[in-house]
Amino acid sequence: MESLEERVRGAGMKLTQQRQQILKILLHHPEPISADEIFKRFEGKSAGMDLVTIYRILKKFEEADLVSRLEFGDGVARFELALESGHHHHHVICKICQRVEPLHICDLDPHIKMVEKMGYQQVTHRLDFFGVCSRCQS
Known part of the structure; x- marks a missing residue:
């Protein structure tokens, strides 16, 4: 804190x-x-x-x-x-109960570099996954 x-x-x-x-x-x-x-x-x-x-x-x-x-x-x-600062992560969201869980992965650096080579600056991205969690599958 x-x-x-x-x-x-x-x-x-x-x-x-x-x-x-x-x-x-x-x-x-x-x-x-x-x-x-x-x-x-x-x-x-x-x-x-x-x-x-x-x-x-x-x-x-x-x-x-x-x-x-x-x-x-x-x-x-x-x-x-x-x-x-500068660190981010993605999420998986349950389509039924809306539970959100973090995914501490991001291997998109090569793609970001490609977009920057196209002339873009201050490139950001979002990647979210949606599915049905194990609790809601019952």
Whole structure:
């Protein structure tokens, strides 16, 4: 948590109690989480923590590369901590229960280099897998 707090300050943001609380939720949540899910964790606990505030904080975190915004085609934006700058991973999503699991693989560097040779800069990519998880197969 300390290095995250340093990254917040390094991005020129004050480390408010609200930002600390959101960081803590993201740090301890095993899967990408939506702003609505974050809000539900605050209900009745913190005055001044409304959904608009959560979205604003997440937007600031995204701009500072502290979180990654993920969309899996269901209209819900989810967020997860970007623990290492420049590091990313992919996901597998259950088509039935929407469970999201990380895949810590990415062998797309040759393809990225090919796209850069075509003249593109700041190349990024997304690769998500969809299937039916073992729990939903029963």
